[in-house]
Amino acid sequence: MVAIVYVHPDGREQTLDVKVGENLMQAAVDEDIREIIGECGGYAMCATCHVLVDEADLARLVPVAKLEDEMLAGIGAERQLNSRLSCQIVVAAGLDGLRVHLPLSQI
Numbered sequence: 583m584v585a586i587v588y589v590h591p592d593g594r595e596q597t598l599d600v601k602v603g604e605n606l607m608q609a610a611v612d613e614d615i616r617e618i619i620g621e622c623g624g625y626a627m628c629a630t631c632h633v634l635v636d637e638a639d640l641a642r643l644v645p646v647a648k649l650e651d652e653m654l655a656g657i658g659a660e661r662q663l664n665s666r667l668s669c670q671i672v673v674a675a676g677l678d679g680l681r682v683h684l685p686l687s688q689i
């Protein structure tokens with residue numbers, strides 16, 4: 583298990599132990615983290631799983647792929663340099679302690 587820290591818009595932190603190979607959207611939905619919708623089920627087709635990755639952690643992630651990049655153009659909030667789709671972040675051992683900030687709204 584890998585510890586992932588979800589930071590709610592009010593600053594509250596929620597740490598989940600996530601299985602290697604699972605994506606951050608599914609882990610959040612399974613724990614009923616309401617800021618993540620995940621409408622398409624993780625196929626990078628809905629952009630309702632947007633998170634802002636802590637800038638200190640960006641270098642630990644696989645770069646944004648073309649499809650994710652296209653979908654990030656349609657997120658509800660203004661896209662930031664650290665915007666990612668949480669369904670496209672697959673947990674690996676090297677991500678222990680990763681922090682993601684949840685947006686106020688996905689639409």
Ligand code: FES
Binds near residue numbers: 620623625626627669
């Ligand atoms: S769950 Fe739909 S884009 Fe991530």
